[in-house]
Amino acid sequence: MSEHINLPGSDGEPTSDATYADRLDDLEGATLAYVDWGKPNGEELYDCFERRFTEEFGIDELRYYRKPTPSSPIPGELMTEIMAAEPDGVILAIADCGSCNSSVVVDAKTVEERGVPTVQVITDKFLDLNTRIAESYGYEKLPLITVDHPTRYLDSEEVDTLAERIQWSVHTQLTCEECLLGPADDG
């Protein structure tokens, strides 16, 4: 009998070339899109962002969209609707589960490839999975912000505190070309 062991292959290389959108010069006057994963406090975070980004950054509008399921990528019809509004940037939030993080990577990749900068808001316990999947696609620099897991039990005041804490990280990830280097934390 042969002494050579033929283990299943497990050293494949990423197959795609990453394409990232140019970042924005500034958020003032920008129209942004917020895609809600439909998880608890996702809509509340939108409300806080909408108010804060208007007051702090002078955005023109933060449009709200909600995915029908957090486990699957944004369906084609909804993606068409989002992109038809020609957003200057897209916020994808809150990915706080395993399948959420598998889909948020696909959505961020899709939107970046269409020339629109993105930022993912994920909970920190899923950073390793998110990173694994992003690397598998060859997109290890997809911008993201990690926040403390879990976010689902935060009350309204805590959600607003969270929004205040990460608002400048969102700003940075959408505007800073040099910052396309990996995750920022919620500090």
Place this chain on the structure above:
Amino acid sequence: MDNVPTEPEELFEYLHENELSDGLPVIPPTDERVADMLARVDRPGDELLLEIPTSFNELTVESLASCAVMAGCRPDYFPAVLAAFDGLAEWPNLRAVMATTSGFCPAVILNGPVRDDLDVNCGTGLFGPGYRANATIGRAVSLAFITVGRVYPGTGTKATHAHPGRYTYCFGEFEEHSPWDPLHTDTADLDPGTSAVTVYPAHSPHLLDEGIGPDPDDEDILEGLAHGATESAMGPSTMPGQMLFVLGQDHAGRLGRDYEKAEIQSYLYDNCRWGDDSPLLRSPADALVMVAGGIGNYSSVIHSMTAAGNDAATVPIPE
């Protein structure tokens, strides 16, 4: 891969150290054993089956054959293992099933003559241990996700609990005890006499009965199925989609006297509802009804990850 130990004990340790193990011993996949698997199918070893999540590395026929050896499959099991991955390749969102916190995984269901050919357990204790075909066909599928997909707990999957089916999840339909046509004729345009594999995005089986009242009748059985299935639906199973009802022999025998399968499916569609009367099934056909298991007044429901959008996929097994 170089420097892979050939001694079973050393190989076992090597696989552990490299997160290529399900935690159980394996048969060393020597070139000769892998070739024996490949000899059972008319497919080239370097054929790409799919980029398997969550690593999206390329799973080839040869890699799958290696997994089948490691799992303990006999070579004549391999066509069924391969057919299972032909089915999985049809799913639009396998990624979510393997990454999810809710811990689903593919179940492999066998229909047709292959059940006898391979001695597949379709009866007593079919979700448990004891039959080599059930144990190793399901394990081969699981090992492909671990070794090539790198679905290792913590990094490749974030399942909060997962379930024991992620070790191995394969069973057959007890067609001889069914008053109705078998599952693979519902999920595909196949003849009942065709051997087939159905892959289904499955959570653990949830046991159902007809309640504890005296003199149970048909209505009690149906109510028990619908009530238990509705109450056990959770998270990613609460969007409308498929549910698999595995009817034990007693329930199937009793219901088969008075009901066609389509009538049972209609009942389940009408009665599996939650919240503000939201249907858990998109249509009566989403109630997948099969007969399996031993005697006893039990059936099981196996919820699917409806939120991920994958339906059961049925593929014939070449003879």
